Amino acid sequence: MEAGAEIFRSKDFGSETKFSLGTRKINSPEMGMDGWREIGKHSFTPLSLEETLLGGQSFVWTKKGSHQWRGVIGRSIVDLSLRNGRLSWRASLLHPFSEGELTKYLWIDGSYDAAIEEMPWRSDPVLRESLRAFSGLRILGQPFDETLFYFLLSSAKSISQIKSCGEAVALRYGEKLGFGIGSFPGWNRLCEVPEEELRKLKLGYRAKYVAGVADFLASRSGWLEETASLPYEKAKARLMEMPGVGQKIADCALLFGAGKLEAFPIDTWMDKSLERRYGLEGWSLSQKLTFARVHFGKFAGLAQQFLFSSERRGIFA
C-alpha cells in the first residue's frame, strides 16, 4: 500500500533544500531526511499521540513544534506530524525506516481496535472515562534491549531526567546520527564501559545496575532475544534474575519492548490509581497486581496506560 509520497511545503517544515544521493535528485525539506508521507488510517488525537510518545513509556521522542515530534528508533531518526487529523512521517535516508515498521511501532492496525473492545470498559466507568479522554492512546512496539536500558535508569527519576541520562549515554557510546542524537549503543558495547564512566553521566546508583546487566548478558549470548519470545510469566521471572530489575522494571520492559500486553507495571501513579479509583487501599502490591490482571484481562497493560495517563494528567482531579 503506497501512500502518496507528498512533499510538504508548509513553513513549519523549514526551507526546502536539494542534494543528490547517488544519481537520484532528492527534494527534501531537511538535510538527510526523506520526504513526508501520510499514513491514511490511524486513530490518534493530538493528545493521545503526545501522551503515547512523551508520556513515560518511551524516552527517545522530542517535541519539535506544536504538531511535530522527532524520535530515534534503532538507528533511524523518525519525524511525525499530526495536523488537522492527518498523520505524516519521514525518516533518515542513511538509516531508513519502512512504513510497515512504523505502523507496527505505532500499533496502527485492526488489532488495536480489537484490543480496546476486549477491555472491560462496559462495566468499568473509570476505564471508560479514561478511554474517552485519551482516545487513540497506544502501547509502542519498541526495541527490547533499549527499552530495558531506559527503564533501568528510571528509578526515582523524572521523565526528563531519564531521557537526558539515556541520551548522554547514546551520544557518548552509540552511533552519532546527526541532529545531536545518538543510537542506543547495545549491551555488548555497554559491557566495555566502566561503572565509573556511567556515574559521570549522572546515572548515580543506577550505573551499577547498567554495568551489572551488561556483564550478565555478556556471558549469555541470545539470552535477551530468547527471553522476549517466552510467555509472559516465564519472561518476567527471567528478567528479574538480572541486577536492578525488579517487578516493575521487568513489567515495563516486557510491555513496552516485547509486546507482552498482559504485563501491568505498578508504579506510584498506578498504585495511587488502584487505591483511589478502585478502592484498593490497604491491599498489598501483589494483591493489587492480581486484581489488575483478573479485572483488566489479556490487555491489562493497555488499560494500565490509559489509567496511568489519566492519573498523571489529572483527569479525575
Add this chain to the structure above:
DNA sequence: CATGGACCTGTTTCC
C-alpha cells in the same frame, strides 16, 4: 512475607 532505610542526584520548597 511485610516494612524500612540506603543508594545518586537534580529539583523543589522553606528559612
Add this chain to the structure above:
DNA sequence: CCACGCAGGTCCATG
C-alpha cells in the same frame, strides 16, 4: 541563597 525533603525502584536487613 542555602539546607532539606523527595522522587515513576531495587536490594538487603529485620521482625
